[in-house]
Amino acid sequence: MTTVDLPAIEEAARRIAGHVRRTPMERSAALSELCGVPVQLKLEHWQETGAFKLRGATNAVLSLSDEERERGVVAASTGNHGRALAHAARIAGVPCVVCLSKLVPQNKRDAITALGAELRVVGRSQDDAQIEVDRLSREGMVPLPPFDHPAIIAGQGTIGLEIVEDLPEVDTVLVPLSGGGLIAGIAAAVKASLPKTRIVGISMARGAAMQASLAAGHPVEIEELPTLADSLGGGIGLDNRLTFEMVRDLVDEVVLLDEAEIAAGIRHAYFQEREIVEGAAAVGIAALLAGKVESCGPTVAVLSGRNVAMDLHARIVAGADSLEDAA
Structure with missing residues (x-):
């Protein structure tokens, strides 16, 4: 098994x-009372670009050789990785192209172009966007994918180091699950020190590519569907080299949520925790509210990002339970 180690x-x-924030953990009084165990929120949405992706992108860009920096970097993204890569590339003076599908919200597209990256919108899925990435890679650009890359996974894994340092008695860690870079890194870091700690991946029921792949026993393609947790969309790649096996071997459980449950998580974060988070970041909270995760001890939910369109957030806070309701 190819993996990323401690x-x-x-x-x-x-x-x-010095390039990214060491984000705090804050106790949730409301969730602790509900669950009967201490619940901490890892505030990763406080990163400068509004999401955890800055860790992996920064690690990957700073790992490039001089020759690779001159060639520039390219990636497909559902938004947050592209924004993080654009930020890291601008700081390092590296040319950057980000390829997105038409499903990526406009606010995330605008944030990427504001950081100086070239934006290309291709097709209706991340797999479609990846075709353009592959073409640019053949022309010489360096591909830095959003999850299936050792430097990306290692960067995201630094969150796990911080969780262990701040809460060495942690029993369960709830992590948003998409392509697997975040949860693979966190699981590798946490289980290296605390092998009995449970790692639970949380995803949306609409288009959960990693869960479908785990069920099949190998990477599979699924239809990418509109969801409140848009950052969790996209496939894991049929030629997945790292995250599929790491998730299969290190993650203890995967939980899927419907759209109303995700919306409830966003509302709880806003009204009870005073935090604005996007749907993908609310899934840990949502799983606890829905009673879909049980923990015997201290629990951490990773709040992965805040890059939600504020008009959409306002409609969810007002009671919308899906994108259709919020239209």
Whole structure:
């Protein structure tokens, strides 16, 4: 099995120190009372670009050789990785192209172009956008994918190091699950020190590519559908090299949520925790509210990003339970 180990994650932590925020964990009184165990929220949406993706993108860009920097970097993204890569590339003076599908919200497209990256909108899925990435890679650009890359996974794994340092008695960690880069890195970091800690992946029922692949025993393609958790959309790649096996071997459970449950998580974050988060970031909270995760001890929910369109957020807070309701 090809994997990313603890030394690689520790090296990533040293490399990105000073370039990303060491985000805090805050106790949720409401969720702790509901669950009967201490519940902490890892506030990763406080990163400068509004999502955890800055860790992996920064680690990957800072790992490039001089020759690779001159060639520039390219990636497909559902929005947050593209924004993080654009930020890291601008700081390092590296040319950057981000390829998105038409499903990516306009606010995330605008944030990427504001950081100086070239934006290309291709097709109606992340797989369609990846075709353009592959073409540009053949022309010489360096591909830095959103999850299936050792430097990306190691960068995201630094969140796990911080969780263990801040809460060494942690029993369960709830992590948004899409392509698997975030949860693979966190699981590798946490289980290296605390092998009995449970890692639970949370995704949406609409188009959960990793869960479908785990059920099939190999990477599969599924239809990418509109969802409140848009950052969790996209496939894992039929030629997946790292995250499928890492998730299969390190993640203890996967939980799927419907759209109304995700909306309830967004509302709880806003009204009870005073935090604005996007749908993908609310899934840990949502799983606890829905009673779909049980924990015997201290629990951490990773709030992964805040890059939600504020008009959509306002409609969800007002009671909308789906994109259709919010239209």
